[in-house]
Amino acid sequence: MNILVFADHINGQFKKTAFESVSYASRVAKSNNGICTAVVLGKMNDPAKLSGFGANKILEVPYDGKFSSNVYSSVLMELANRENAELVVVSHDLNGKSIAGLLAAKWGAGSVTGVVSMPEFHNDGMDVVKGVFSAKAYARYRIKSAKKVISVMPNAFPPEEVGGDANIESVNISIPADRIEVLSVERAEGKVPLPEADIVVSGGRGLKGPENWHLLEDLATTIGGVLACSRPVADVDWRPHNEHVGQTGIVIRPKLYIAVGISGAIQHLAGVNNSKVIVVINKDPEAPFYKAADYGVVGDLFEVVPRLNEALKKYLK
Amino acid sequence: MEVIVCISKSPDTTARIAFTDQNTKYDEQGVQFIMNPFDEFYALVRGVELQEKEGAQLTFLNVGPASNDIIIRKALAIGGNKAVRIDTEPKSAWDVAKQIASYLKDKTFDLVLFGKETIDYNGSEVGAMVAGILDLPFVSNASKLEFENGNFILNRDIEGGIEKIRVAAPCIISAAKGMAEQRIPNMRGIMMAKTKPLEVVPAVETEDLVELVSYSLPVEKSGVKLVDPENMDELVRLLSEEAKVI
Ligand SMILES: Cc1cc2nc3c(=O)[nH]c(=O)nc-3n(C[C@H](O)[C@H](O)[C@H](O)COP(=O)(O)OP(=O)(O)OC[C@H]3O[C@@H](n4cnc5c(N)ncnc54)[C@H](O)[C@@H]3O)c2cc1C
Numbered sequence: 001m002n003i004l005v006f007a008d009h010i011n012g013q014f015k016k017t018a019f020e021s022v023s024y025a026s027r028v029a030k031s032n033n034g035i036c037t038a039v040v041l042g043k044m045n046d047p048a049k050l051s052g053f054g055a056n057k058i059l060e061v062p063y064d065g066k067f068s069s070n071v072y073s074s075v076l077m078e079l080a081n082r083e084n085a086e087l088v089v090v091s092h093d094l095n096g097k098s099i100a101g102l103l104a105a106k107w108g109a110g111s112v113t114g115v116v117s118m119p120e121f122h123n124d125g126m127d128v129v130k131g132v133f134s135a136k137a138y139a140r141y142r143i144k145s146a147k148k149v150i151s152v153m154p155n156a157f158p159p160e161e162v163g164g165d166a167n168i169e170s171v172n173i174s175i176p177a178d179r180i181e182v183l184s185v186e187r188a189e190g191k192v193p194l195p196e197a198d199i200v201v202s203g204g205r206g207l208k209g210p211e212n213w214h215l216l217e218d219l220a221t222t223i224g225g226v227l228a229c230s231r232p233v234a235d236v237d238w239r240p241h242n243e244h245v246g247q248t249g250i251v252i253r254p255k256l257y258i259a260v261g262i263s264g265a266i267q268h269l270a271g272v273n274n275s276k277v278i279v280v281i282n283k284d285p286e287a288p289f290y291k292a293a294d295y296g297v298v299g300d301l302f303e304v305v306p307r308l309n310e311a312l313k314k315y316l317k
Numbered sequence: 318m319e320v321i322v323c324i325s326k327s328p329d330t331t332a333r334i335a336f337t338d339q340n341t342k343y344d345e346q347g348v349q350f351i352m353n354p355f356d357e358f359y360a361l362v363r364g365v366e367l368q369e370k371e372g373a374q375l376t377f378l379n380v381g382p383a384s385n386d387i388i389i390r391k392a393l394a395i396g397g398n399k400a401v402r403i404d405t406e407p408k409s410a411w412d413v414a415k416q417i418a419s420y421l422k423d424k425t426f427d428l429v430l431f432g433k434e435t436i437d438y439n440g441s442e443v444g445a446m447v448a449g450i451l452d453l454p455f456v457s458n459a460s461k462l463e464f465e466n467g468n469f470i471l472n473r474d475i476e477g478g479i480e481k482i483r484v485a486a487p488c489i490i491s492a493a494k495g496m497a498e499q500r501i502p503n504m505r506g507i508m509m510a511k512t513k514p515l516e517v518v519p520a521v522e523t524e525d526l527v528e529l530v531s532y533s534l535p536v537e538k539s540g541v542k543l544v545d546p547e548n549m550d551e552l553v554r555l556l557s558e559e560a561k562v563i
């Protein structure tokens with residue numbers, strides 16, 4: 001089975017999710033005696049990097065526009081047809097999410113988004129598992145159509161370096177006229193996006209006010225983590241909206257989630273309970289978060305957090 | 318301006334999640350249903366604001382059974398001119414998208430607004446699929462939407478930032494947090510909703526490309542290990558040696 005995988009980049013640097021998707025797609029291709037073809041749109045600093053993650057072939061599409069779900073999905077569809085691909089893999093990040101459904105509808109493919117399992121093949125289709133009910137359950141779906149599209153959940157499959165020397169081909173393709181115009185892009189430079197972070201340090205109302213966030217900033221700096229927050233904290237503008245995690249915020253699955261002064265309401269847990277390890281710091285031993293935690297520290301965060309920061313500094317030195 | 322807001326039903330955010338029929342059906346017993354928060358808080362309210370400011374004609378569209386009428390009436394209590402329900406129990410995102418697209422295909426409209434995702438199936442797919450079927454421009458996760466000189470000016474959320482986008486009508490947009498502020502229906506709205514038209518239209522046949530095999534629940538955590546708040550060296554040791562995450 002041939003697989004086409006979309007490798008997204010920001011200003012010429014691959015996203016971590018690009019390596020994850022390519023790694024995933026190449027594992028599936030390998031176990032099905034197929035070819036894994038990675039697609040890159042626009043100028044890349046080092047497209048060959050993808051062969052290290054198992055791509056058999058890399059297609060470079062000359063393109064100097066900005067991201068457009070309409071253009072990208074059309075290009076992927078055309079290349080999937082040319083490469084005889086049965087399955088197209090994208091990441092379930094913000095660009096991937098806006099491509100998947102469009103591509104599926106235009107191409108006539110069955111699709112499942114937010115996949116957290118390797119596919120399993122049956123006579124009448126391909127099974128994949130995804131989180132449903134905001135991470136409170138899983139659903140196994142069978143895609144029965146010949147053409148298939150999936151988006152793979154960020155941080156669910158660590159990229160695997162396998163080495164390789166894929167050919168890079170520049171493809172000749174006519175780019176469809178775009179009907180959206182990107183006027184400007186604002187992005188915090190050099191910041192790891194929350195859904196890609198391995199370690200997340202998160203704060204809730206227990207911090208009492210934005211002036212106390214330096215405690216979490218220090219901890220995050222020490223441990224190499226990214227900041228997040230509960231919804232009420234973003235609602236009152238203590239923190240920006242793009243740090244709000246949960247059912248109505250961002251869903252994350254880091255290796256380590258440190259929750260400070262957060263009670264652990266079910267809507268909050270929905271965004272974080274797929275984290276590998278959860279540490280809860282809360283002065284209330286009855287806080288619901290302890291039921292979802294691996295490690296707990298019952299105490300006053302204003303004492304515990306600086307102490308943890310010192311202990312980490314000592315350990316990491 | 319003609320604006321259509323697609324609204325869906327989802328279990329309450331605190332609903333118990335359980336399954337029946339050998340884990341192939343969501344157990345709806347005792348579950349309270351609400352309007353999907355992304356539809357209610359952002360897409361719907363922005364639609365109502367366009368109705369108020371730009372004099373837009375606002376229609377709410379739902380694919381679902383008669384029991385969804387409560388939710389549709391709630392939407393009408395917040396605003397809008399009328400609602401349409403496509404009468405079927407939705408089978409999948411593809412089914413919903415096909416129903417919506419076949420309803421829209423001979424209508425004129427400037428904007429169809431969706432929520433960024435439903436909180437039950439978390440697909441983020443329906444809006445994109447409708448755009449794909451109808452071949453219309455699609456922008457997802459818009460956290461701001463303005464109407465200027467016949468164009469929509471949007472902020473689209475991207476990882477760690479935003480993109481500012483201009484798109485001409487007609488187009489399909491999915492709404493994220495920030496596009497509007499939640500509104501609570503008032504008494505007058507609730508009374509007015511009763512007299513607004515709610516048209517029920519028959520569904521079309523769709524073929525299923527994807528089938529649910531079964532549901533499962535996550536494995537429960539084995540229990541929290543409490544660490545002495547005076548001894549953070551111990552927590553660091555556990556994270557490093559036992560959990561191996563630092
Ligand atoms: C439709 C809907 C959707 C929602 N979506 C989300 C969502 O996506 N994300 C989300 O987070 N919430 C969401 N919520 C809100 C959620 O229900 C909770 O209200 C919210 O998560 C609580 O935030 P919190 O834990 O910061 O605050 P609180 O519940 O007030 O908890 C503060 C905690 O801090 C502790 N604390 C206080 N002082 C100290 C101290 N000195 N040291 C240590 N601990 C201390 C307290 O013991 C308490 O447990 C949603 C709610 C609804 C109705």
Ligand SMILES: Nc1ncnc2c1ncn2[C@@H]1O[C@H](COP(=O)(O)O)[C@@H](O)[C@H]1O
Binds near residue numbers: 325407413444
């Ligand atoms: N049954 C439905 N009727 C009308 N609109 C729907 C329905 N299901 C989903 N939608 C819309 O599609 C959006 C995305 O849904 P999903 O792809 O399931 O995450 C929702 O926020 C709604 O705006």
